[in-house]
Structures are given as structure tokens and as C-alpha cells.
Amino acid sequence: MPLxxxxxxxxxxxLLLFSCNNKEQQMQDQMQxxxxxxxxxxxxxxxxxxxxxxxxxxxxxxxxxxxxxxxxSCKATLTAGIDLxxxxxxxxxxxxxxxxxxLPHAKLLSVNIKPEDVEEVYETEAPFRDPFTSGERNALAxxxxxxxxxxxxxxxxxxxxxxxxxxxxxxxxxxxxYQKVMIHFD
Numbered sequence: 001m002p003l004x005x006x007x008x009x010x011x012x013x014x015l016l017l018f019s020c021n022n023k024e025q026q027m028q029d030q031m032q033x034x035x036x037x038x039x040x041x042x043x044x045x046x047x048x049x050x051x052x053x054x055x056x057x058x059x060x061x062x063x064x065x066x067x068x069x070x071x072x073s074c075k076a077t078l079t080a081g082i083d084l085x086x087x088x089x090x091x092x093x094x095x096x097x098x099x100x101x102x103l104p105h106a107k108l109l110s111v112n113i114k115p116e117d118v119e120e121v122y123e124t125e126a127p128f129r130d131p132f133t134s135g136e137r138n139a140l141a142x143x144x145x146x147x148x149x150x151x152x153x154x155x156x157x158x159x160x161x162x163x164x165x166x167x168x169x170x171x172x173x174x175x176x177x178y179q180k181v182m183i184h185f186d
Contacts, residue, residue: 033176034092034099037084037169042109044081045164048157051075052144053121056132066126072137074144075117078152079110080161091186098180099173105185106161108152113145 057069086104093100118141125131132140152158166183173181 030094030176031089031092034094034101034173035087035089037172038087040084042081043084043165043168044079044109045106045168046080046157046161048078048080048155048160049075050078050148050155052148054140054144056140065128068125068129068132069123070120070132070137070140071122072140072144073119073121074113074141076145076148077110077112078108078148078155078157079112080106080152080157081109082106082161082165097178098182099178100182100184101169101173102184102186103162103165103169106158106165108149108157111145111149113141 052074054072054074055070057067083104087101091102118137120137123132162185169183170181
């Protein structure tokens with residue numbers, strides 16, 4: 001092989017080798033940028049404030065003379081979002097400037113009921129009956145929290161959480177330079 005051909009072959013091989021390594025390095029860098037989302041853990045994307053009305057009476061027992069009734073209002077702050085720590089490299093497909101990301105479904109991250117947000121609206125008891133105790137009031141507030149948690153699906157907060165997460169993550173990935181961003185929930 002002439003010297004000129006050998007030099008050209010060597011230069012072409014070196015260029016090809018570096019371009020492959022460079023492309024692999026670029027893919028690894030892109031994957032690391034996307035996996036940085038994982039470090040956010042729980043991404044809160046929706047917050048609702050709901051009010052639950054609690055009413056109770058206990059005139060069921062035959063040996064109790066008279067009844068007692070209570071009406072309470074309980075305000076709760078619900079926060080929903082996505083657990084980004086669940087993202088793995090299997091959930092990410094990168095093709096040059098296109099990215100396909102599969103996220104876990106939104107979940108309820110917290111239900112916050114402050115003591116000052118539980119207030120008595122109305123209470124009455126018969127003359128021979130004791131008023132509701134603080135323990136009974138707490139039990140009613142716990143029951144209200146349970147009912148609020150059970151109504152999460154009908155409130156639409158999880159759908160709102162996924163919609164907002166899609167917007168946030170799409171903007172994040174667009175700023176990283178991706179032109180086509182596809183997000184799915186598994």
C-alpha cells in the first residue's frame with residue numbers, strides 16, 4: 001500500500017473511531033441529563049383545597065335519653081404528583097433530538113388538615129347528655145380524612161397532576177434541546 005493511501009486509511013479509521021466514541025458519549029450525556037429528573041423524587045404538580053362537612057348524631061341506643069348532634073367543617077389540602085424516582089433508563093428512549101419518556105401514574109402525595117381548619121359549625125345535646133368529647137371530634141376528623149382520600153378519583157386531581165407533569169417535563173426536555181417530546185404514563 002502506498003504511503004498516501006495508508007495515511008488516508010489511518011485518518012479515516014481514526015475519524016470513524018472518534019465519531020463513534022463521541023456519539024456514544026453524547027448518548028450517555030443525554031441519558032444523564034434526562035435521569036436528573038429522577039433526583040427530584042416526588043414532583044408535586046396539582047394541589048386542591050376541599051372542604052368536607054361532617055355530621056354525626058348518636059340517638060341510636062335505647063338507654064340514652066335524648067340525642068346529641070354535631071356539624072363540623074373540615075378543610076383539607078390535597079397534593080398530587082409524580083414519583084420521578086421510579087424512572088429508570090428503560091423508561092427513556094432517545095433518538096437524536098426525539099425523546100420518548102414513560103412515567104408512573106400520578107398519586108396522592110399528601111393530605112394536609114390543619115387543626116385550625118377543623119371547626120365546629122353546630123352542636124346540640126339533650127339536657128341529660130354530655131357534649132362531644134375531643135376524642136370523638138378527632139375520630140370524626142379522621143373519618144373525614146378517610147372519606148376525602150376515598151374521593152380522590154372522583155375529584156380529578158390525579159388527572160390534573162398528570163397533565164401538569166406532562167407540561168412541566170415537556171418544557172424541561174425542550175429546554176435540554178429535544179424537538180419532539182413524547183410522554184406516556186404506564
